[in-house]
Amino acid sequence: MHAEGASSDLLAMMAGVREVEAALSDRARIQAMLDVEAALAEAEAALGVIPAAAAAPIRSAARGQDYPLRELADQASSAGNLLIPLLSRFRQTVAASSPEAAGFVHWGATSQDIIDTALALQLRAALSVLLDDTDRAARAAARHARQHATTVMAGRTWLQQATPVTFGLKAAGWLDAILSAAKRVRASRDAVLVLQFGGASGTLAALGGQGPAVARELASRLDLALPPLPWHAQRIRVAALAADLGILTGAFGKIAQDLSLLAQSEIAEAFDAPEAAGGSSTMPHKRNPVRASIVQACALRAPGLVATMLGAMPQEHERGPAGWQAEWDVLPDLVRTSASAARATAALLEGLVVDAGRMRQNLEQAGGVTMAEAVVMRLAGALGPADARQAVEAAVKRAAAEPRPFAEILAADPRVSAVLDREAIDRALAPEHYLGSSGQFIQAVLEAYEREEHTES
Amino acid sequence: MHAEGASSDLLAMMAGVREVEAALSDRARIQAMLDVEAALAEAEAALGVIPAAAAAPIRSAARGQDYPLRELADQASSAGNLLIPLLSRFRQTVAASSPEAAGFVHWGATSQDIIDTALALQLRAALSVLLDDTDRAARAAARHARQHATTVMAGRTWLQQATPVTFGLKAAGWLDAILSAAKRVRASRDAVLVLQFGGASGTLAALGGQGPAVARELASRLDLALPPLPWHAQRIRVAALAADLGILTGAFGKIAQDLSLLAQSEIAEAFDAPEAAGGSSTMPHKRNPVRASIVQACALRAPGLVATMLGAMPQEHERGPAGWQAEWDVLPDLVRTSASAARATAALLEGLVVDAGRMRQNLEQAGGVTMAEAVVMRLAGALGPADARQAVEAAVKRAAAEPRPFAEILAADPRVSAVLDREAIDRALAPEHYLGSSGQFIQAVLEAYEREEHTES
């Protein structure tokens, strides 16, 4: 049903989020609008607002595949939205089987009621997939945090080796971020899965006193929540969802960027699963971070889409001529983008190949100077902090000039050897003895994760 | 202390958010960093991590006005952040009174610990003002919702007159939006008012086993919450605050835009307080929507700032070279922007002059055709929806061509007059009889507001 000329979202295709693409497809869009019209008729029939006999013919006509998107769009260009021409054809279809019922199609509603409510239905389907993938990513991050709690690697600040961390701590940081961001998305999803129903100006005037009852019944039939009032030109719900999807995508982007950097030829500490690491026939040695790349690209796309959703918020009076219309393409784009990032991050973390040996080796490459701080801390008690720092800095400078091991240089300084013998120096320089509270931090995050998993299930 | 060459934020100045500007000023920035250093020393002294005697001289030296920003910034350009040169001067100042204490300045911390925690202190001050102004805006919106629950005006969709609403309903929509957005900001604020404390690579290794105890003590002294682990390169907290400020600003932007439009010369239904409606000496009749304009400009600025905060999220490894640095100017800009919008919206709503007479008059200008839907609904029962629509559409067309009142034209149609006598037609055309559930919607929002106010106080 989609039109000739359609252009698929490449990142979404590469991420393989077919269910999300389907939920946001042209076909799904039209079906969702028809579902809302049918449910509305049924709700109104149940409450006696329209004749009981009108509901069935309306429901029967609500089959999306019968309505051609491209022709509807042509008419939408003068009607102002897709629903108006759809409605016109829908009424004809209903009229073919029941002329009387046709008059009660869309009773008391305005186009935006149907379009926004249909969007909620589409979002429900798409976000469910996205959150499942997010859970997968969290689970995989948790596994890495647990398994690599003592896998020592270089901490890196400014892309320079700093004091050591563990790969488990890095993964715990990712996990904590995913959990926080997912929590926000879940809350925003709950807030957006609501009915839109206000009629022409948002008063439900066409339904007389029965507006609230119809709204309640319709929301219940669609399994959507009921907002305190129609929200035609008040777009916080969709803007907030957008913002939280942007944040989640940013959290995934950080993971992916870390992994692209760790996969560099010269670092080579972690890689995407072999089957996914794209290569080229003429450069078969490469291990391209393909899935990380999808995620990073999504993280580049999301902020601009979020900004547009925020920029579209000031919608004029009861319905504006611009902001809502701008949302139509942007929010689905953003959902696809975030869902692509979630899917690719989950796959990336699940298949991740971690090279603990190389991590250790890279850390030792600098010959121990990255451990300088550890030595200062051991000396500070005896020498005082100032002298401790001075002694170690001198040793670091010497280490840059001389080919001797850092431990040996330290041991040769009488200020150092007065406090630490060679064994103590070696112990100070062993990264596994300088991990501070890494283990506790990992533990804290894992406990929070397990609590949350427990609560949700 | 701010540098020659400083450039004030014009919108913030015009909004008059002096406390916010002060909380985010150069001076406050430096003082906050020194406050964190002093509290750190005190916490460590209390726990015996550093000598008890070291805390007092450190605290004494922590007076921001003694440190010149511009010179610090010059040195920051090679150090990479403002804290490093500040620390160097701070140590000298401490050393002047206690050389021993100087060695224990900044013990176990990394620059980002201090800078991010100082940011939390600044945000606490600034957000408190912003939220107070938001409450003011909510209160004023609630008052309008209550007072104008039956003040009839044109609903406007696509900037065209549609079926009637009430000014109270419009205000209730604003109120609902402010409440939702403020709730989000409060939650984000709570999440960001946390300690940052991890040392060089986020493991607190320099503090041996005492890291968590120091963190707890420091958080308690600064009255900040304690996160499960350091968050140097995990920026969800600040990104989420940014996003929620963007959403709040968007909600204010919608209010301001509605009011700019209502103040148009040809509409003239509501105005900023006379003292604020800027004019020009040569065009003294103008009632420029000056405060609305500030808010609208803020709403234009916020999305780009939010996008930058989201785009900065993927920060490399344990501390990156770009994203964090990009936040430094952008988050304060955004807080100022949102706070300016809050202040100006509050003042605008508090001083708002509503012209209920003009609202009615504009609604009646169209001679009743905006009420066409109401007539259809009255006729539909007797004529069936299709014929009812047809009869009314015919009358609307005639009304466009003939100078007669719409009621008269309707009455002249036998299909109509068979169902509705002239009095019934007039009743159908009276906007106050076609407000649907406006009252209930207003009530629902006001009740939620009162519940919330009650809860918070």
Next chain:
Amino acid sequence: MHAEGASSDLLAMMAGVREVEAALSDRARIQAMLDVEAALAEAEAALGVIPAAAAAPIRSAARGQDYPLRELADQASSAGNLLIPLLSRFRQTVAASSPEAAGFVHWGATSQDIIDTALALQLRAALSVLLDDTDRAARAAARHARQHATTVMAGRTWLQQATPVTFGLKAAGWLDAILSAAKRVRASRDAVLVLQFGGASGTLAALGGQGPAVARELASRLDLALPPLPWHAQRIRVAALAADLGILTGAFGKIAQDLSLLAQSEIAEAFDAPEAAGGSSTMPHKRNPVRASIVQACALRAPGLVATMLGAMPQEHERGPAGWQAEWDVLPDLVRTSASAARATAALLEGLVVDAGRMRQNLEQAGGVTMAEAVVMRLAGALGPADARQAVEAAVKRAAAEPRPFAEILAADPRVSAVLDREAIDRALAPEHYLGSSGQFIQAVLEAYEREEHTES
């Protein structure tokens, strides 16, 4: 060939830019890549780099409809881009007719060479349509500028009536903006319609010394310009095109916003062509600014897309893992958005219904006080500017309080009547006498337009 799950761009569909959609479609994308591969083989065969016999079988296999997008995308998810799996199938197709030729497919090229060059081909087609529509919009604006050079209407600043302008001057401002923006887009288009050809790392090493010759031949066959060096990770060309499309869309957005505002029920000075002004069956009196709305929505979307293109510029080393990938969906989205704005603006301006009578009537509604400045200027010579201002301000204040005409109030002030008799006052208050240099400004723009049209044709 597009995938199930495809989701069309609603605004593009409503704007009816089918040729642009087609140029950017899945089908066109694949065909363009195959066209580049075929031209490459032909160029290399012509220069003896590959066997002469290899070219024909390669060209024969280059039929896009034979290659299924969805399956390619599935494989792209591990390969990292769409070209690699396409190439693999393409080689098989070639091999079926000529195993020898298959080995020479893609000779010396890297994926990005093909993908970026294919993009240039797609952009050529799409931008040509966009620029034609832009020309249409300019032509229509020029017509309005000419025809309405003396059609007086209220100038409006801050959405308040100010001193008078002409509708022609407004249109001249639109025209000047379109011309400036279109000029930029033309220049950016010329800069982007270049070959991308560098091989694996951008050195063309695989072609030995023949790289430049092949590049020249290939560019010539594709009718693209030849850049000084490959631009794999240097994205100024695409970023600049994006920026200039954003600017053009902003220029259209201003026109559309002016027209949405002029179409307001209470202003009603200009409308979209009747067939396009969407309405609803229950509110048949409405003249919704549907086409303006499409343009305004496009103008809301463009800035976020431009920001993403700029944010994607820092691409790592010789080819990055994120920025280029982010461009893939974003640049086509932006081209569609801008082209939709161009098409809808052209149609809007061509069909525009201008109500000169209502313009005059709205201007006179204020009873002359909008002309206060004109009176000051007439009095200033005799009374001095200060007294002139004072006298007129007093009259304006009185006019707000008293129901008498402004002219009468002015005439009653002896300071005024000493200088201007009633006829002179009336003349001062006639808006057509207070249009300053409007005519010259319009003329200047029209002359520039005609010069440019002449040059281009």
Next chain:
Amino acid sequence: MHAEGASSDLLAMMAGVREVEAALSDRARIQAMLDVEAALAEAEAALGVIPAAAAAPIRSAARGQDYPLRELADQASSAGNLLIPLLSRFRQTVAASSPEAAGFVHWGATSQDIIDTALALQLRAALSVLLDDTDRAARAAARHARQHATTVMAGRTWLQQATPVTFGLKAAGWLDAILSAAKRVRASRDAVLVLQFGGASGTLAALGGQGPAVARELASRLDLALPPLPWHAQRIRVAALAADLGILTGAFGKIAQDLSLLAQSEIAEAFDAPEAAGGSSTMPHKRNPVRASIVQACALRAPGLVATMLGAMPQEHERGPAGWQAEWDVLPDLVRTSASAARATAALLEGLVVDAGRMRQNLEQAGGVTMAEAVVMRLAGALGPADARQAVEAAVKRAAAEPRPFAEILAADPRVSAVLDREAIDRALAPEHYLGSSGQFIQAVLEAYEREEHTES
């Protein structure tokens, strides 16, 4: 004169662009507005539009330091802009020396005329500095391109080592990008250094027939160009400058990102000058890419600011209530950001320490497999492309499993040894023999650079 509460731009301070900060400072803003008012009076006096004696007292009062920004801003909050209260005080100051002259202050102008023209004056000063720094960066890039034309290093795609390039080629790519972007900025600057002068509604009506003459005289006195018509609500000039600054900043961002990545501990191929590479006392071995970091942060900030400028383009009618106001803070922010990036990039490139030995060493680390493509190309003639690829791929796989050198493995394959003897294999594997057209590409860029330098001087 800047207000208490001012907050400096940290990145600008760290970049040290004091002249730019000064040009955009509060003080400069006020002085520029007064300069325009004085020049306007002088132009009008010269043409006899106002009394000749009025000019001198007006000029005398135009001293910025006499006007307190904070108090002006307080009044601006009801006036709607900074000029109105400044004007009121300015008139008082003039009146103190010449009451008559005071009446002729601002004669025929509107606030926006003065504010926008003052902006042009500020931009002229700031952009001049920015372009000088850009030239410095180009010069340094050109030097690297020349000096390192044969310095072999790993090409890197997807952050994986690919076939070799030279550091000179990388620098030539940077240079080409700087040149293209700077050319755009120069053109945008020329377009924005124009007069704004239209009076209340953009018609210059207050000046009767003398508007154009005054405009010409004023433009000439301020050394600004004269646009075809006032551009109050047509913002292409400023939006285009913004976009082009964004593009230039993106070009700098790419350079900085490359250099941050090259400075990584494990790669260590190029570094910022030692005096700028920030370090920490406890990690003295680190060579933090501090200046690159400033540039990267600027490149993150710019896109959001550009998006805001584009989003602000649709300004209502003759002057809007939102977009123009949003520009006030955003454009200066963007100029500071871009100028900071230019300054830091220039310094970074000028002081860059290139380690050619390490570049070679990193390239050889993979033992030759990165040269696989070179061997394929040498074998293809004899074996045909398919067999050549197959043989080399087999060798690469073996190389991953066996500790033998790649050359030896290749030599052991009879298919290879039949075509290439060991010496030929070694030659094929020497990166300096597989640089393709690098030299020509460098040359082409350097020639374009020299031509341009010649033209400009």
